Amino acid sequence: MANLIDGKRIAAEINAETAGAVAELGCRHGVQPGLAVVLVGQNPASQVYVNMKAKRTLELGMYSEKHELPADTGQTELLALIDKLNCDPKIHGILVQSPPPPQIDERQVVLAIDPGKDVDCFHPFNVGKMLIGDQDGFFPCTPYGVMVLMQRCGIDPSGRHAVIAGRSNIVGKPMMALLMQKAAGANATVTVCHSRTPDIREHCLRADILVAAIGKPEFIGGDMVKPGAVVIDVGINRIEDAAAKRGYRLVGDVAFEQVEKKASWITPVPGGVGPMTIAMLLQNTLKACRASCSPD
Numbered sequence: 516m517a518n519l520i521d522g523k524r525i526a527a528e529i530n531a532e533t534a535g536a537v538a539e540l541g542c543r544h545g546v547q548p549g550l551a552v553v554l555v556g557q558n559p560a561s562q563v564y565v566n567m568k569a570k571r572t573l574e575l576g577m578y579s580e581k582h583e584l585p586a587d588t589g590q591t592e593l594l595a596l597i598d599k600l601n602c603d604p605k606i607h608g609i610l611v612q613s614p615p616p617p618q619i620d621e622r623q624v625v626l627a628i629d630p631g632k633d634v635d636c637f638h639p640f641n642v643g644k645m646l647i648g649d650q651d652g653f654f655p656c657t658p659y660g661v662m663v664l665m666q667r668c669g670i671d672p673s674g675r676h677a678v679i680a681g682r683s684n685i686v687g688k689p690m691m692a693l694l695m696q697k698a699a700g701a702n703a704t705v706t707v708c709h710s711r712t713p714d715i716r717e718h719c720l721r722a723d724i725l726v727a728a729i730g731k732p733e734f735i736g737g738d739m740v741k742p743g744a745v746v747i748d749v750g751i752n753r754i755e756d757a758a759a760k761r762g763y764r765l766v767g768d769v770a771f772e773q774v775e776k777k778a779s780w781i782t783p784v785p786g787g788v789g790p791m792t793i794a795m796l797l798q799n800t801l802k803a804c805r806a807s808c809s810p811d
């Protein structure tokens with residue numbers, strides 16, 4: 516039976532470390548890290564995410580600003596707000612919740628954010644820095660969270676074969692970049708599978724570390740996992756469940772009950788990768804604030 520990678524516990528550890536560092540920054544430099552979250556429209560899932568981020572920001576002693584704009588907000592208006600936040604010394608991180616309404620060009624929005632405040636690491640400048648192994652930029656929150664989960668569980672990817680299912684810009688591609696880096700806690704040999712990969716099962720079966728990020732409920736079955744593999748489930752999928760209070764329950768991209776019998780380590784859903792994403796977002800905000808402080 517696999518060991519459980521307890522993302523809830525590890526995220527709580529990271530958050531406590533962030534809160535300690537925030538308090539110290541206040542004492543030593545008199546600054547408070549600030550995060551602005553921007554939501555355009557009333558997408559209920561996005562509202563939940565934005566509220567969770569703002570709440571956690573405050574809990575860790577940071578300054579939080581929430582900008583909720585109407586669904587018909589134009590591109591110019593949104594870019595003007597980003598410009599204002601770019602210039603605001605209270606704000607060290609800016610996050611525009613995805614997906615925006617169709618009239619908004621998300622690419623232009625990403626490009627408008629000051630790379631020094633791009634705590635989601637979506638700006639091409641930071642994506643490029645991550646790829647070349649420059650530690651000065653940011654790492655995207657979810658894959659960064661996966662790396663930290665493994666590190667805190669004593670799992671070293673060095674020399675191991677990591678297989679990633681999914682190639683999105685948010686998860687799959689940066690996961691590849693982080694795992695393959697010539698750096699402590701990385702140095703894996705990486706295979707990336709996607710919707711056009713024939714026979715994904717064959718690839719998964721060769722994985723020492725398998726990262727599932729495809730958005731398909733319980734896609735990775737026990738027959739796709741090598742005995743002893745580390746299995747990281749990034750997927751968050753709602754499936755109908757009449758017995759559940761809300762009428763649905765959350766499952767990952769991995770069939771947990773089958774796979775936990777074969778894996779050496781496994782993340783649960785919920786409580787695995789999910790809690791790490793906000794924890795790493797606030798670590799990035801802290802990093803942005805530190806970079807803006809002049810040295811002693």
Ligand code: NAD
Nearest residue numbers: 657681682683686709710728729730749750751788789792
């Ligand atoms: P996405 O839809 O942007 O990308 C999915 C990827 O999976 C694509 O690259 C596609 O090529 C690949 N894919 C689809 N079907 C496939 C198949 N049959 N075989 C192989 N590859 C296939 O999704 P995303 O944004 O990367 O998110 C993936 C999952 O992770 C979703 O369930 C999402 O909710 C979850 N997610 C969780 C967090 C978190 O904080 N835990 C953060 C981001 C995303």
